[in-house]
Amino acid sequence: MPRNVLRFLSLALAAATVLLCGGSVPQVLPAAADHRDSFGSVAWQRGFGGVSAPETAALPGGVAVVRAEGVVALSGDDGRTLWDHQDGSLQVTGWHLAEGGRHLALHLAEDPAGQERLLRLLDSHTGAVVDERTVAEGTEILLTEDLAVEQAGAAGGPGLVAHPLHGGEPRWELEELRCETGPELSAESGKPVAAGGAVVIRYACTERPGDEEGIAGTVALAAGNGRELWRTEESVDDLGFHLARMVPTGEGRLLMWGIDPLPNLVDAATGRVLAERVDLVGTGPRGHAVTREEDGRRVLRGPSWGKAAELGPADGPADGDPVAVLGEGLAFTVGSGTDPEAVLRPWEAGAEDIRVDLGIPGAHVSSVESVPGAVVVAYQDRGGGFGLLGLR
Numbered sequence: 001m002p003r004n005v006l007r008f009l010s011l012a013l014a015a016a017t018v019l020l021c022g023g024s025v026p027q028v029l030p031a032a033a034d035h036r037d038s039f040g041s042v043a044w045q046r047g048f049g050g051v052s053a054p055e056t057a058a059l060p061g062g063v064a065v066v067r068a069e070g071v072v073a074l075s076g077d078d079g080r081t082l083w084d085h086q087d088g089s090l091q092v093t094g095w096h097l098a099e100g101g102r103h104l105a106l107h108l109a110e111d112p113a114g115q116e117r118l119l120r121l122l123d124s125h126t127g128a129v130v131d132e133r134t135v136a137e138g139t140e141i142l143l144t145e146d147l148a149v150e151q152a153g154a155a156g157g158p159g160l161v162a163h164p165l166h167g168g169e170p171r172w173e174l175e176e177l178r179c180e181t182g183p184e185l186s187a188e189s190g191k192p193v194a195a196g197g198a199v200v201i202r203y204a205c206t207e208r209p210g211d212e213e214g215i216a217g218t219v220a221l222a223a224g225n226g227r228e229l230w231r232t233e234e235s236v237d238d239l240g241f242h243l244a245r246m247v248p249t250g251e252g253r254l255l256m257w258g259i260d261p262l263p264n265l266v267d268a269a270t271g272r273v274l275a276e277r278v279d280l281v282g283t284g285p286r287g288h289a290v291t292r293e294e295d296g297r298r299v300l301r302g303p304s305w306g307k308a309a310e311l312g313p314a315d316g317p318a319d320g321d322p323v324a325v326l327g328e329g330l331a332f333t334v335g336s337g338t339d340p341e342a343v344l345r346p347w348e349a350g351a352e353d354i355r356v357d358l359g360i361p362g363a364h365v366s367s368v369e370s371v372p373g374a375v376v377v378a379y380q381d382r383g384g385g386f387g388l389l390g391l392r
Contacts, residue, residue: 034060034372036076037327038344039391041356043374044079047387054378054386057097057104058371059124064104065388066095071106073127076373079390083127093117098143103130103165105143119148121165131166142194144223147171149199151192160192160199162226172226179205179215181233190243196252196268199223204239216242218256220271230271255280282323282330322368324375331375333358336365342377342391358389 035058048054052068062076070086087108094107094117101124108118119141120132135141135150142149149162159174177187189203198220206214217233236242244257248268255263255278262277323332329346339361344354358365362382369376374390381387 035327035370036373036375036392037370038329038354039331039342039356039375040354041392042359042389043077043392044390045387046074046079047385050386052386053366053380054388055095056367056369056371056376056378056388057095057101058369059097059101059104061125061372063369063371063374063376063388064097064124066092066106067386068092071095071104071122071127073124074388074390076371076376076390077392079374079388085122085127090118096141096143097124098145098165102145103143105141105148107135107141133167140191142192142199144194147223149192149194149223151189160201160221160226162223171224174221174226177201177203177219179203179217179233180231181215181235188243191245193246193248193254194223194268195248195254197223198229198268200246200254200268202243202246202256204242206239212239213237214239218271220268229269232271249280282325282332322365324368324370326370326375331368331370333365333368333377337362340365340379342368342375356391360387360389363387 046065048065048067050067050069054065054067057064057066059073062074062082065072065074068091070084070092072084073082074080075082085106090108090110092106093109096105097103098105104122104124106120106122108120117135117137117139118132119135121130122128123130140151143165146165147162148165149160151160159176161173162171164171177189179187187203187205188209189201192199192201194200199222200218200220202216202218204214204216214236215233216236216239217231219231220229221227222229238259241257241259246257247255247263249255249265252268253274254266254268256266257263260277262279264273265275265278266273321332321334321336323330325331326344329344329351331342331344333340333342335341340358340363342356342358346353358377358379360379360381363379365377365379367376367378369378374392377389377391379387379389
């Protein structure tokens, strides 16, 4: 049976890697020891002009605030500006954060509807431009500490190419993706993700484009050299959900969705299913949190600590509300749109919540994230302006 055609250009590269994808999924964070694990009050507040909502990413020493107008890095301790990168002629259309937060990559374009993007790599400590190059619209980017792994097109692309971040010849390439089982079939791939030293791709093979029946497959490649780590393939009657998203949760694990609305938790390096039908609550630098039914109670459990807190039906985060997993408990907000409060739900069973009035009546909270020095809350106030709060 045909196999992936891999061209190995180098084997000497660290395999640790991480998924980075436009701010829409959990980002790779600097060392977990640097992140804020609790809070008790609002320490600082920053407002932002412009018309685009801010997205945040943890950097060494603080947080990057990314908007269409550019990116500004703030200190987590006091909210002061560490550096500012603006380009008046170009708009930010996407961004990616490298492992450990050492580099921040921006997709820039004069016309957001155009076919080309400028990929600009910044030093996250200083904001200095490290490298830049042109990439085609639709190119998916995964950043390791040393590589940018590109897939041209979200589906059915020619494969993957792993480039050094600072330029030079590709380290490895996946030129073609084919199924190993069944007849010679045409293959369509989903968006690649990375976790636990692996780049993972889901794909579907059919006799004719658009067929619902065919082969559903997943393959994992070593991030450092492109070597195949594991692969699964099975015949299915409905491929409609197979290319659904995958999300890394930290600790080298992936959540993989399919036809079931609840995902499975998978070890990215081995493909082993660690838990089925996981009800994910949130992620953070310490790992992920889930809810489970235990002895008739809805329990919030942080797997990294083996501790749990009971989560009542009316006093926890609502579906879709932003949450963050901290070392001391689960952080979330209540009262968005009226009188927002930040809540820290301790992992210890029976411990009282820590609640902080955010002082932004009528504001809508868009995200909560632990970064070095603070827990940051992004919001839009009732006047339409955007801002960020630092909790300590």
